[in-house]
Amino acid sequence: MTRSPLTELMLHRRSVRRYADRAVPDDAIASLLECAHLAPSAENSQPWRFVVVKDAAAREKLARASLSGIFSPTRFAGKAPVIIALCARRGGVVEAGKAVKDRAMYQLDCGIAGEHLVLRAEELGLGTCWIGWFNRRAARRALRVPFGVKVVALIAMGYPDRDAGPRPRARMPLSSIVSLDTWGKSYPAAEAQDEGEK
Numbered sequence: 001m002t003r004s005p006l007t008e009l010m011l012h013r014r015s016v017r018r019y020a021d022r023a024v025p026d027d028a029i030a031s032l033l034e035c036a037h038l039a040p041s042a043e044n045s046q047p048w049r050f051v052v053v054k055d056a057a058a059r060e061k062l063a064r065a066s067l068s069g070i071f072s073p074t075r076f077a078g079k080a081p082v083i084i085a086l087c088a089r090r091g092g093v094v095e096a097g098k099a100v101k102d103r104a105m106y107q108l109d110c111g112i113a114g115e116h117l118v119l120r121a122e123e124l125g126l127g128t129c130w131i132g133w134f135n136r137r138a139a140r141r142a143l144r145v146p147f148g149v150k151v152v153a154l155i156a157m158g159y160p161d162r163d164a165g166p167r168p169r170a171r172m173p174l175s176s177i178v179s180l181d182t183w184g185k186s187y188p189a190a191e192a193q194d195e196g197e198k
């Protein structure tokens with residue numbers, strides 16, 4: 001199969017944890033936020049809310065509050081020129097009924113929106129890293145996120161540091177994660193894909 005520009009982007013993207021000392025233009029940030037906002041969501045509920053943390057003092061405050069102690073392995077995110085806090089407004093119509101309450105659709109919605117954002121960032125030459133390991137309560141306080149809104153993830157972003165260098169990404173073989181028709185029955189196309197990659 002030929003590879004489209006989108007496929008090439010997905011192949012090229014990797015988590016970037018070291019950033020160049022270079023500002024990210026506002027029009028680039030606006031563009032990737034627009035792409036995030038184009039994501040599908042359950043009942044078109046659009047639960048995502050974004051806090052773009054650019055100001056150095058605000059980033060430091062967020063990092064000190066939410067990326068310290070047991071969360072210090074993600075402290076590198078504080079050095080990114082931009083941190084986007086991906087938040088979710090809770091309690092919309094999708095969460096109203098008991099039957100759907102436990103399905104946490106907002107998590108899926110925000111995941112899709114976040115990946116739209118990440119892929120557009122990649123297209124613009126920006127490196128990103130999803131951060132799930134942070135102190136949510138402290139992040140809420142630092143960012144003054146109101147009651148009823150959850151901080152789902154942070155996305156650190158900046159132009160990749162030249163020395164950060166690409167590193168191989170480990171992925172399981174496709175055939176080990178895909179079944180045909182019923183769980184566990186092998187899917188020959190996935191095996192062929194694995195063979196092609198050897």
Ligand SMILES: Cc1cc2nc3c(=O)[nH]c(=O)nc-3n(C[C@H](O)[C@H](O)[C@H](O)COP(=O)(O)O)c2cc1C
Nearest residue numbers: 013014015016017074129130131132133134153169
């Ligand atoms: C929801 C989510 C949360 C993540 N949280 C962290 C994190 O807290 N710290 C970190 O260094 N990387 C984090 N990552 C990045 C993953 O470690 C990374 O995507 C994975 O190792 C695959 O590497 P790649 O992104 O370079 O392909 C997270 C990724 C996702 C999708």
